[in-house]
Amino acid sequence: MKYVIGIDLGTSAVKTILVNETGDICAEASKSFPLFHEKAGWSEQNPDDWVTGTIGALQDMMALTKASPEDIAGISYSGQMHGLVLLDQEHQPLRNAILWNDTRTTKQCEEMTAALGEDLLRITRNRVLEGFTLPKIRWVQQNEPEIFEKASLFLLPKDYLRLKMTGDVHMDYSDAAGTLLLDVAKKEWSSTICEAFDIPLSFCPPLADSTDQTGTLLPDVAAKTGLGEGTPVFAGGADNACGAIGAGILTSGKTMCSIGTSGVILAHEEDASRDFEGKVHFFNHGKKNAFYTMGVTLSAGHSLQWFKETFAENESFDQLLAEVGDIPPGAGGLLYTPYLVGERTPHPDSVIRASFIGMDSAHTRAHFARAVMEGITFSLQESINLFRNEGKTVDTVISIGGGAKNDVWLQMQADIFHAKVVKLQNEQGPAMGAAMIAAAGSGLFHSLEECAAVFIKEGTVFMPNEERVEQYKSLFSIYQTVYDQTKSINEQLQPFRA
Numbered sequence: 001m002k003y004v005i006g007i008d009l010g011t012s013a014v015k016t017i018l019v020n021e022t023g024d025i026c027a028e029a030s031k032s033f034p035l036f037h038e039k040a041g042w043s044e045q046n047p048d049d050w051v052t053g054t055i056g057a058l059q060d061m062m063a064l065t066k067a068s069p070e071d072i073a074g075i076s077y078s079g080q081m082h083g084l085v086l087l088d089q090e091h092q093p094l095r096n097a098i099l100w101n102d103t104r105t106t107k108q109c110e111e112m113t114a115a116l117g118e119d120l121l122r123i124t125r126n127r128v129l130e131g132f133t134l135p136k137i138r139w140v141q142q143n144e145p146e147i148f149e150k151a152s153l154f155l156l157p158k159d160y161l162r163l164k165m166t167g168d169v170h171m172d173y174s175d176a177a178g179t180l181l182l183d184v185a186k187k188e189w190s191s192t193i194c195e196a197f198d199i200p201l202s203f204c205p206p207l208a209d210s211t212d213q214t215g216t217l218l219p220d221v222a223a224k225t226g227l228g229e230g231t232p233v234f235a236g237g238a239d240n241a242c243g244a245i246g247a248g249i250l251t252s253g254k255t256m257c258s259i260g261t262s263g264v265i266l267a268h269e270e271d272a273s274r275d276f277e278g279k280v281h282f283f284n285h286g287k288k289n290a291f292y293t294m295g296v297t298l299s300a301g302h303s304l305q306w307f308k309e310t311f312a313e314n315e316s317f318d319q320l321l322a323e324v325g326d327i328p329p330g331a332g333g334l335l336y337t338p339y340l341v342g343e344r345t346p347h348p349d350s351v352i353r354a355s356f357i358g359m360d361s362a363h364t365r366a367h368f369a370r371a372v373m374e375g376i377t378f379s380l381q382e383s384i385n386l387f388r389n390e391g392k393t394v395d396t397v398i399s400i401g402g403g404a405k406n407d408v409w410l411q412m413q414a415d416i417f418h419a420k421v422v423k424l425q426n427e428q429g430p431a432m433g434a435a436m437i438a439a440a441g442s443g444l445f446h447s448l449e450e451c452a453a454v455f456i457k458e459g460t461v462f463m464p465n466e467e468r469v470e471q472y473k474s475l476f477s478i479y480q481t482v483y484d485q486t487k488s489i490n491e492q493l494q495p496f497r498a
């Protein structure tokens with residue numbers, strides 16, 4: 001029996017899975033790492049925490065299996081997108097990584113839009129947003145010039161992890177698309193953008209397709225993890241591209257909903273020239289020469305995580321959510337907007353913050369928990385609305401990520417999205433996508449599609465309940481008014497933030 005390993009470098013943790021050639025998960029392990037929020041809107045991680053965590057998770061996982069290291073055909077990666085890892089000439093990090101959910105770069109985004117605006121949108125197919133990598137590079141250029149002077153290369157999170165495991169420097173197209181430096185349709189670094197922002201082309205790593213082999217496991221990493229020296233390693237992809245592969249979004253038709261730290265609604269796109277005018281993101285897929293489009297809620301799972309940490313620190317998610325299914329749609333008139341760190345789709349706004357509207361003395365903690373889940377799902381419905389308005393059919397949604405562990409939430413998704421929601425037999429979408437990249441890259445399968453036919457196993461299906469669909473339509477219209485009505489209040493509150 002042959003096996004592959006998928007590594008998903010998430011924001012809250014790294015997850016590793018060992019998958020056999022029939023797509024069964026034979027062992028898994030996970031290690032979490034801290035997030036640093038030194039100032040309001042800042043979000044950083046120590047890149048070496050990712051490496052230590054991954055080696056620890058691989059050690060734990062290999063201790064759980066009798067699979068022999070020689071039978072592991074390949075390893076690949078899925079990674080949190082956009083995070084800036086700045087390296088010196090010896091490939092050592094010069095500072096903490098600045099992550100996708102860090103919103104310190106509003107000034108840089110405004111300057112960049114004024115300087116290149118429509119050209120940037122035409123080349124990168126995306127609007128300039130705080131979360132993307134290029135504004136973070138500009139921020140370091142302007143605010144930490146002594147650090148930038150020493151920088152010779154930038155990488156994204158999973159590419160740094162792969163570098164430390166193989167010694168090889170590469171970035172795959174699906175992750176490179178989220179930097180704002182890639183000409184997405186031409187699949188090359190944009191010299192126009194590099195020149196406009198004083199970035200030498202040598203600062204950008206060599207590019208690869210997700211299924212390309214990019215080195216082998218270094219001897220010391222093999223020794224520490226119990227894996228074989230020389231195990232082939234494949235480039236991998238952005239977590240949302242890998243989530244899409246793991247959910248079988250390899251042709252148009254189905255839509256993916258991912259609730260991890262962020263929340264994503266994603267659809268496949270064959271046509272490189274399809275123009276969404278920057279209203280949703282448009283990126284290269286992990287499947288060769290394909291694309292996907294997606295809307296992003298910055299604080300999806302993060303909202304529920306924050307709520308749990310603040311009000312139910314010592315309880316599990318299952319304990320916290322035990323009673324939410326008993327509360328009817330609308331959480332007794334309580335509405336939540338999930339703007340804890342600002343928002344991306346459909347309101348690109350780093351200043352807006354979250355709200356609970358309609359608190360009543362009859363409300364219990366369970367009403368608040370339900371309101372948080374509904375608010376996150378309403379925010380994702382905004383992206384589904386955008387897709388439907390662009391002519392895309394959204395009738396079947398494959399739901400993945402930590403949020404897909406809760407059946408009440410999956411039924412809520414079916415009712416709010418007014419679509420059939422399908423749960424997979426495991427919710428490890430991005431890690432499974434990474435394992436599938438290793439399986440296709442190593443030749444266990446001829447293509448990702450062939451691998452998907454064997455690896456992807458659908459589980460429970462949640463059908464929309466027409467009565468609740470109607471209730472949620474009314475509630476969603478009310479939800480949509482909250483952004484405009486709280487925008488100016490949040491602008492006035494901004495100076496008081498820590």
Ligand SMILES: Nc1ncnc2c1ncn2[C@@H]1O[C@H](COP(=O)(O)OP(=O)(O)O)[C@@H](O)[C@H]1O
Pocket residue numbers: 009010011012013259260261262300301302303304305317318321401402403404405406
């Ligand atoms: N049992 C559960 N029920 C509902 N939601 C959950 C559960 N477990 C985790 N989650 C949600 O999933 C999120 C983590 O999802 P995950 O896909 O692991 O994130 P990431 O890839 O960003 O690290 C948590 O923040 C939480 O909101």
Ligand SMILES: O=C(CO)[C@@H](O)[C@H](O)COP(=O)(O)O
Pocket residue numbers: 010011012079080081082100101131178239240260261262263264296
């Ligand atoms: O910024 C984005 C997508 O543009 C995020 O989706 C990150 O890629 C983080 O993903 P999770 O940790 O939530 O999986």
